Amino acid sequence: MVTPSAPHVYLQDIANWDGKEITLKGWLYNKRSSGKIRFVMLRDGTGVIQCVGSIKDIGDEGFAAIDSMSQESSLTIRGTVRADERAPGGFELIMSHVECVATALDEFPISPKEHGTAFLMDNRHLWLRSKRQVAIMRIRHCIVKAIRDFFDENGFTLFDPPIFTNAACEGTSTLFETDYFGEPAYLSQSGQLYGECGAMALGRIYTFGPTFRAEKSKTRRHLTEFWMIEPEVAYMDMWGAAELAEDMICFVVRRVLETRAEELKVIERDAAILEKIQKPFPRISYTDAIEVLKKNGHEINWGDDIGGDEETTISNQYDRPVFLHHFPAELKAFYMKHDPENPKLALGFDVLAPEGKGEVVGGGQREDSYEELVARIGEHGLKVEDFSWYLDLRKYGSVPHAGFGLGLERTVAWLCGLPHVRETIPFPRMISRLKP
RNA sequence: UCCGGAGUAGCUCAGCGGUAGAGCGGGUGGCUGUUAACCACUAGGUCGGGGGUUCGAAUCCCUCCUCCGGAGCCA
Numbered sequence: 001m002v003t004p005s006a007p008h009v010y011l012q013d014i015a016n017w018d019g020k021e022i023t024l025k026g027w028l029y030n031k032r033s034s035g036k037i038r039f040v041m042l043r044d045g046t047g048v049i050q051c052v053g054s055i056k057d058i059g060d061e062g063f064a065a066i067d068s069m070s071q072e073s074s075l076t077i078r079g080t081v082r083a084d085e086r087a088p089g090g091f092e093l094i095m096s097h098v099e100c101v102a103t104a105l106d107e108f109p110i111s112p113k114e115h116g117t118a119f120l121m122d123n124r125h126l127w128l129r130s131k132r133q134v135a136i137m138r139i140r141h142c143i144v145k146a147i148r149d150f151f152d153e154n155g156f157t158l159f160d161p162p163i164f165t166n167a168a169c170e171g172t173s174t175l176f177e178t179d180y181f182g183e184p185a186y187l188s189q190s191g192q193l194y195g196e197c198g199a200m201a202l203g204r205i206y207t208f209g210p211t212f213r214a215e216k217s218k219t220r221r222h223l224t225e226f227w228m229i230e231p232e233v234a235y236m237d238m239w240g241a242a243e244l245a246e247d248m249i250c251f252v253v254r255r256v257l258e259t260r261a262e263e264l265k266v267i268e269r270d271a272a273i274l275e276k277i278q279k280p281f282p283r284i285s286y287t288d289a290i291e292v293l294k295k296n297g298h299e300i301n302w303g304d305d306i307g308g309d310e311e312t313t314i315s316n317q318y319d320r321p322v323f324l325h326h327f328p329a330e331l332k333a334f335y336m337k338h339d340p341e342n343p344k345l346a347l348g349f350d351v352l353a354p355e356g357k358g359e360v361v362g363g364g365q366r367e368d369s370y371e372e373l374v375a376r377i378g379e380h381g382l383k384v385e386d387f388s389w390y391l392d393l394r395k396y397g398s399v400p401h402a403g404f405g406l407g408l409e410r411t412v413a414w415l416c417g418l419p420h421v422r423e424t425i426p427f428p429r430m431i432s433r434l435k436p
Numbered sequence: 437u438c439c440g441g442a443g444u445a446g447c448u449c450a451g452c453g454g455u456a457g458a459g460c461g462g463g464u465g466g467c468u469g470u471u472a473a474c475c476a477c478u479a480g481g482u483c484g485g486g487g488g489u490u491c492g493a494a495u496c497c498c499u500c501c502u503c504c505g506g507a508g509c510c511a
Binding site: 030032033035036039041055071086087088107108109110112114115116119189216218219220226227228308350358360361362405408409411421432 | 508
């Protein structure tokens, strides 16, 4: 039991308890021993600390308890906090009492040594206990919170789109089909069309939810289930949406730097690189980008899609995110508004993250003309009746409007400097990963 | 779907025609300041599956499976 003089303390607050007797509750991270002394590395989810036990303080009983526990056994330790130069976190705990809560019934699969990613992914449920994964999850949470705060503080309303959808917006090949009481239903691959309904109702909204893509992509940037944030604003044009994306990204980066410096250190992410993420981001048109790519030895022509290697070439020219805008309209989705000054171009943009991290945002202005949109739906081989509700937005008081989609996992991977998105979400879903 | 790469102890890997190996992890013992502790001993294997070549295959050939990376598509 916890005595009033030895309250339960989390390791993140340990600096406030120097010289005091406290209780720690956690798991055995590692241990070392000598004949008459025991070193216990305890983690509690907020940090790791070395606890020192000498035979005169904890007796044979304490030694026996420690010796019976293997890695990841759960335990509580009472002791006195002591600042110590030699300790990695600056503090140690001098044990006065140790109690095993539950011994690990088997050898913990993930030893303190190196492991391959396939093995770690098979043990994702346990891998999440490691210092590095804990730090990444904390930063992910920070980013989620910052995004919500940014929109909430700027007059936006959270607007949740459905996950079951009936329409095959952009062809069924990339959608997961489910049996919905005998009818086919598809897991949402974007909340945007619903977000547009919200913008017409509430003015400024953002969606924040999971989306699903059945595309058989096997790359470091793809998940089949990922989280997307999609703001949508009535009476906003393409450049307004671009500025919104810019402000949001800067706000999020600032928040991570201010509140997650420790976690960035744990994952060895150079904060100086993130300090450079400031307005304004360079803006380069698709047409100009093609010229840049040609000069850099890429075999690409106007009208071709810009692939991963090309994106890297462009983003490597800057130390901050870059806007790519005014793509050829035929490369983009049916709802994208065409440039009135050049109908071959779409009023859309992508944001490429620096360091070759690729596209983190895609957005632009939506087609607001009823006639144009009907024609566009036909051109894309889609059925007008599937989009009757969407067309109603143009029928009843259509206005210029714009928005964008931000991929959460790609953003986390970029800000954390991770090579692969699989470590950015607790349980990544990929083409060959459904378990755990 | 296509193009590469890899499957050997619980994990990370070496061995690449001639007796199945190391480090870590596990177990046992030792050590009063260790830091991925150290020292000694010890247990642990259908060398991804199937077929073939050979006196002999983890090793060479064929085939299948799985995973990893990339392409396409996208956030």
